[in-house]
Amino acid sequence: MNIFRDFQSELAKxxxxxxxxxxxxxxxxxxxxxxxxxxEAAHGDIxxxxxxxLAKPAGKNPRELAALLAERLGAHHAIEKAVVAxxxxxxxxxxxxxxxxxLRDVLDAGTAYGNSDIGxxxxxxxxxxxxxxxxxMHVGHARGAVVGDVLAQLLAKAGFDxxxxxxxxxxxxxxxxxxxxxxxxxxxxxxxxxxxxPEGLYPGEYLKDAGHALAKRDGDKxxxxxxxxxxxxxxxxxxxxxxxxxxxxxxxxxxxxxxFSSERALVEAGRVDEAYRLLEGKGLIYTGVLEPPKGQKPDxxxxxxxxxxxxxxxxxxxDRPLKKSDGSWTYxxxxxxxxLDKHRRGFQSMINVWGADHGGYVxxxxxxxxxxxxxxxALDVKLCQLxxxxxxxxxxxxxxxxxxxxxxxxxxxxxxxxxxxxxxLTRSNDAAxxxxxxxxxxxxxxxxxxxxxxxxxxxxxIFRNAAADRPELSTGTEVLASVALDGLTAxxxxxxxxxxxxxxxxVESAAEAHEPHRIAYYLQELAAAFHGLWNKGNADADARFLxxxxxxxxxRLALVRGLQLVIASGLEVLGVKPVEEMR
Numbered sequence: 001m002n003i004f005r006d007f008q009s010e011l012a013k014x015x016x017x018x019x020x021x022x023x024x025x026x027x028x029x030x031x032x033x034x035x036x037x038x039x040e041a042a043h044g045d046i047x048x049x050x051x052x053x054l055a056k057p058a059g060k061n062p063r064e065l066a067a068l069l070a071e072r073l074g075a076h077h078a079i080e081k082a083v084v085a086x087x088x089x090x091x092x093x094x095x096x097x098x099x100x101x102x103l104r105d106v107l108d109a110g111t112a113y114g115n116s117d118i119g120x121x122x123x124x125x126x127x128x129x130x131x132x133x134x135x136x137m138h139v140g141h142a143r144g145a146v147v148g149d150v151l152a153q154l155l156a157k158a159g160f161d162x163x164x165x166x167x168x169x170x171x172x173x174x175x176x177x178x179x180x181x182x183x184x185x186x187x188x189x190x191x192x193x194x195x196x197x198p199e200g201l202y203p204g205e206y207l208k209d210a211g212h213a214l215a216k217r218d219g220d221k222x223x224x225x226x227x228x229x230x231x232x233x234x235x236x237x238x239x240x241x242x243x244x245x246x247x248x249x250x251x252x253x254x255x256x257x258x259x260f261s262s263e264r265a266l267v268e269a270g271r272v273d274e275a276y277r278l279l280e281g282k283g284l285i286y287t288g289v290l291e292p293p294k295g296q297k298p299d300x301x302x303x304x305x306x307x308x309x310x311x312x313x314x315x316x317x318x319d320r321p322l323k324k325s326d327g328s329w330t331y332x333x334x335x336x337x338x339x340l341d342k343h344r345r346g347f348q349s350m351i352n353v354w355g356a357d358h359g360g361y362v363x364x365x366x367x368x369x370x371x372x373x374x375x376x377x378a379l380d381v382k383l384c385q386l387x388x389x390x391x392x393x394x395x396x397x398x399x400x401x402x403x404x405x406x407x408x409x410x411x412x413x414x415x416x417x418x419x420x421x422x423x424x425l426t427r428s429n430d431a432a433x434x435x436x437x438x439x440x441x442x443x444x445x446x447x448x449x450x451x452x453x454x455x456x457x458x459x460x461x462i463f464r465n466a467a468a469d470r471p472e473l474s475t476g477t478e479v480l481a482s483v484a485l486d487g488l489t490a491x492x493x494x495x496x497x498x499x500x501x502x503x504x505x506x507v508e509s510a511a512e513a514h515e516p517h518r519i520a521y522y523l524q525e526l527a528a529a530f531h532g533l534w535n536k537g538n539a540d541a542d543a544r545f546l547x548x549x550x551x552x553x554x555x556r557l558a559l560v561r562g563l564q565l566v567i568a569s570g571l572e573v574l575g576v577k578p579v580e581e582m583r
Contacts, residue, residue: 001102001105001501001504002116002504002505002508003046003102003501003502003504003505004035004036004037004046004505005035005505005508007035007046007048007092008033008034008035008048010073010076011030011033011035011048011050011069011073012030014069014072014073015028015030015050015054015069016030017072018068018069018072023068024054024058024060024065024068025057025058025059028054028057028058029057030050030054032053033048033049033050033052033053033054034048034049035047035048035050036048037502038091043085043091044081044083044091044092044093044094045092045093045094045498046091046092046094047089047090047091047092048089048090048092049088049089050066050069050090051063051065051066051069051084051088051089051090052066052087052088052089055088062087062088063084063087063088065088066084066088066089066090067084069082069090070082070083070084070090073090073092077095078094078095078097078098078101079092079093079094079095080093080094080095081093096488096489096494099488099494099497099498099501100485100486100488100497102497102500102501103485103488103497103500103501103558103559103562104481104485105501106500106501106562106565106566107477107480107481107558107561107562107565108481109565110477110565110569111565111568111569111572112569113503113504113565113566113569114157114503114504114506114507114566114569114570115157115158115159115507116157116158116159116504116507116508116511117159118158118159118508118511118512119155119158119159119160119161119511120159121159121160121161122160122161122348122349123160123161123163123346123347123348123349124155124160124161124162124163124347124349124350124351125162125163125165125342125345125347125349125350125351126148126151126152126155126162126163126164126165126351126353127148127165127166127167127342127350127351127352127353128144128145128147128148128149128151128152128164128165128166128352128353129141129144129145129148129166129246129250129255129257129353130166130167130168130169130354131246132169132172132174132175133168133169133170133175133178133238133239133242133243133246134174134175134177134178134202134242135202135204135206135207135242135245136204136206136245136246136249136407136408136409137246137249137250137407137408137409138405138406138407138408139387139389139406139407139408139410139411139435140355140386140387141249141408142253142387142408142411142420142424143384143385143387143424143429143433144353144354144355144384145250145253145255145408146253146255146420146421146424146425146575147353147382147384147424147425147429147516147517148164148351148353148382149164149253149254149255149421149575150421150425150516150519150573150574150575151351151353151382151514151516152164153572153573153574153575154507154510154511154516154519154573155511157507157511157573158507158508158511158512160349160511163258163259163347164256164257164258164259165257165258165259165260165261165342166257166259166260166261167261167263167338168239168243168260168261168262168263168264169263169331170239170262170263170264171262171263171264171266171267171334172263172331175235175238175239176231176235177200177201177202178202178235178238178239178242179230179231179232179234179235179238180201180227180231181197181201181202181203181207181238182207182210182211182214182234182237182238182241183222183230183234184197184198184201184211185207185208185210185211185212186211186214186215186222186234187211187223188208188211189208189211189212189214189215190215190220190223206245210237210238210241210242213241214234214237222234243260248409249407249408249409252408252409252412252417253408253412253417253420253421254417254421254575255575261338261341263334263338266334266337266338266341267329267334267337271337271338271340271341272329272333272334272336272337274337274340275333275336275337275340275372276322276333276336278340278372279309279322279336279368279371279372282371283310284309284310284313284371285307285308285309285310285322286307286308286310287305287306287307287308288305288306288308288319289303289304289305289306290306290308290318290319290321291318304325306321306323306325307321307322307323308320308321308322309321309322309336309364309367309368309371310371311363311364311367311368311371312367313367313371314366314367314368314370314371315363315366315367315370316363316364316366316367317363320332320364320367322336332361332364332365332368335365335368336365336368336372339365339368339369339372339377339379340368340372340373342377343369343372343373343376343377347377348376348377348378349377349378349380350369350377350378350379350380351379351380351381351382351514352365352379352380352381352382353381353382353384353429354381354382354383354384355383355384356383356384356385356386358381358383359383362381362383365379365381366379366381380514382429382430382514383429383430384429384430385429385430385431385432385433386432386433387424387432387433387434387435388432388433388434388435389406389411389435389437390434390435390436390437391436391437391438392436392437392438392439393436396437411435411437414437415437415440415441418449418575418576418577419440419441419449420435421574421575421576422448422449422452422520422574422576423435423440423448423449425516425517425519425520425574426448426517426520427517428515428517429517443582445531448520448524449576450582451524451527451528451531452523452524452526452527452567452571453578453579453582454527454531454582455526455527455530455531455563455567456564456567456568456571456578456579456580457579457580457581457582458530458531458534459530459560459561459563459564459567460564460580460581461581462545462546462557462560463475463557463560463561465546466545466546466553466557469546470546470553473550473553473554473557475557475561477561477565480554480557480558480561481558483551483554483555483558484551484554484555485555485558486551486555487549487551487552487554487555487556488555488556488559490543492529492532492533492536493533493556493559495529496526496529496530496533496559496563497559497562499525499526499529500526500562500563500566502522503522503566503569503570506518506519506522507519507573516573516574519570519573519574520574522570523567523570523571523574526563526566526567526570527567530563545557545559545560564578
């Protein structure tokens, strides 16, 4: 139940009724005004700009219209006060009984509280990670993995039909380099002294295991043969081994994709040719010469005719080549085909989570999607800025090609997957993030994952104390959902319910904006409110959760159970398990 959306509907009904009574023109468009939390808590619980938006089409002064609407709204059973403010805003204060009802909503729904239907089952593809299959995941990949995975779960909670996808870049030159690197390790496994790893090959220790496995399976089958005989089969073997490793790395982080799509399979199935012909049929392909890159011109740049896509017609800076000088497809051409394939699979909405180094690539892919789908396909690219890995403030160095990087598995083993997942969302994806291996485990209020988990653990401790000290009280959720809540009158208690009641709105707004970090922010705010209520009880015995009055105690336990459920609901979206005790 998104109370702001519900009150928007209530207000639209008021406008409709006034139109039927002849006090307003009939048929006014009520889709453009909003109901939101006011900027200042002192102004009430809900603020609406309805009078400002409707004044002109209604032919009325905004404040005059606001007064008319406020009068009608004031008669609503849930509204304690409706006040006109400024040029025509209306501020609504809701009754305590209304907030008590929202706590019952939480208790009735459990962790499903916040589920929404705004997605209306719209097919949505979230493609994330998509690291080259050339080695294990490192901590830099973790951010995109978490952002994509949590965004997918958030969209599903908001009612979208979500597919989580991984695009395997297995058609480029890097997988040929991988095959050559594996062949070297294979020779080493068979007893050859390979010496120093040649420049340009992957030196990582992770290929030793793959080399030994290949030697065990095939013996000396690939020794002494020219490269053209072993390159393709070893490439396939290496990709399969690396993808097994990557799936394992992702599973350690709690990430599991629904679909793995292969770039090589697209190329071999002729999908790139199809996309090319489609663009050609639209008059969007031509042969031309591009201007040199802006800034310093590379020494090896020369003007030469290229097969180009008119991406500048769709907002890109320049037109983009689809073929290399040798006639083979560019990586961009494969990406064009891949996004067409996603659209043909029924995905109108496509979300890609990429690293920050792909920033210059966004416009051309968006242009291709618009051109190929006739603007029926929507693409949103979320760029994840770098993660700085430190240990007590000291940088931890990593280098994928040098083989000295810190793997994702190393980090998960060190701090646990739940910590990694939460911390990766403590900043928006477009802001740089520092991940300190020591600080993320500190049990202080400055550590957001501890602060939120501690709130849930404290709630659990209250129920353990209740079972020990007041065994006659029933504390099951169904029982608490039916107790009288009149005893919840303190401002801090109502504020906590108000925050819990805001959870459905957070889910919907975060899903619509594709911003999963809002969930982590919300949980920190909710935890802070609960810790504040706990601290009040430490200073005032009458404000504790377990008091002499059974009715008040039951109401407060209902409040704590609601808090537990909403935190658990939020952590479920993050893919984090709530804890019952802090150790």
